[in-house]
C-alpha cells in the first residue's frame with residue numbers, strides 16, 4: 489500500500505477506498521491519445537485489473553500525444569495494446585494488466601465486458617461508442633465517454649439506469665465526412681491529456697461510489713479556457729432508453745469494412761475468428777511484392793497499395809478509399 493500513500497491521504501479515498509480500487513476491474517477500449525493517458529493514470533492509481541484493447545499499431549505521428557509510446561515502439565512496429573502493456577507493467581508490477589490486439593465489435597464486446605466494473609472510452613469513432621453504449625446498458629455497467637479534437641473535447645459519465653445514454657446525446661451515426669477528425673483539424677496533446685485525466689478520475693470516483701460524479705456533459709476548449717457543463721436529458725424517442733433496443737449490438741449480417749478515422753485506410757475483418765501465421769504469409773507474399781515482418785504484424789507492399797496484416801486475420805489496406813477495392817485486395821492476397 490506504500491506506493492499509494494499520497495493518494496490514500498486524499499480525504500475521499502483513504503485505506504478502504506484504495507482497497508476497493510485494488511479489487512476493481514476496468515476495461516479501456518482504444519489505446520491512443522485518450523487511452524494511453526487513462527491507462528497510465530489508472531495503473532499508477534492501483535486499479536487491480538486493467539484490460540486494454542486496441543486494433544492499431546504505433547506510428548511516428550502518434551508520439552506527439554500518445555503518452556506511453558516511444559520511438560522504439562515505432563521502429564518495432566508494435567501493436568499499441570502490447571506496447572502500452574509493456575510500459576505499464578514496468579510502472580506497476582503489482583496489479584494485473586492484460587492487452588488484446590483486436591477490433592472491438594458486436595461479436596466480442598460482451599466477452600470483453602465479463603467481470604468488468606467500468607469501461608473507459610478511448611476510441612476515435614461513433615460506431616464503437618454506440619456499441620459500448622448498447623453492451624454496457626445490457627449488462628448494467630457504467631462507462632465514461634470521452635472525445636477530443638483540435639483544442640476542444642468533451643466527457644460524460646454514462647450510468648445505466650441513472651443517466652441518459654450516449655444515444656440521448658447523439659441519436660445516430662453522423663454521415664461520413666460530416667464531422668471533423670484529428671486528421672483534418674489536428675489535435676493538441678493538452679486537450680487529450682485533460683479529457684483523459686478527467687475520465688480516469690471520474691472512473692475512480694464511480695468505482696468508489698461517489699455521488700458527485702459528472703453526470704452532465706462537460707465540454708472544454710483550451711484555446712479560450714472555456715469549461716461548460718451541459719445538462720443532457722433522456723430523449724423521448726431514444727431507441728435504447730425508451731424501447732430497450734440494442735440496435736448496434738444486435739446488428740445482423742457479415743462484418744463490414746471500416747474506414748479508419750480520417751486516414752486513407754480501410755480495415756477488413758475476417759468473417760470467422762482465426763489465427764494467421766504471419767511468418768508463412770510473409771514467405772508467400774514475399775514472392776510477389778515487398779513483405780516485412782518484425783514479429784508483430786506483416787507489412788506487404790504491392791503496386792501502390794500497402795496491406796498491414798495482424799495475427800487475428802484483420803488487415804488495414806492503405807492507399808484505397810473505397811471498400812470494394814479494399815475487399816478485393818484482401819481476397820486476392822490473404823483470402824477468406
Ligand SMILES: [Zn+2]
Pocket residue numbers: 652653654655656722723726727728729730
Ligand atoms: Zn438514451
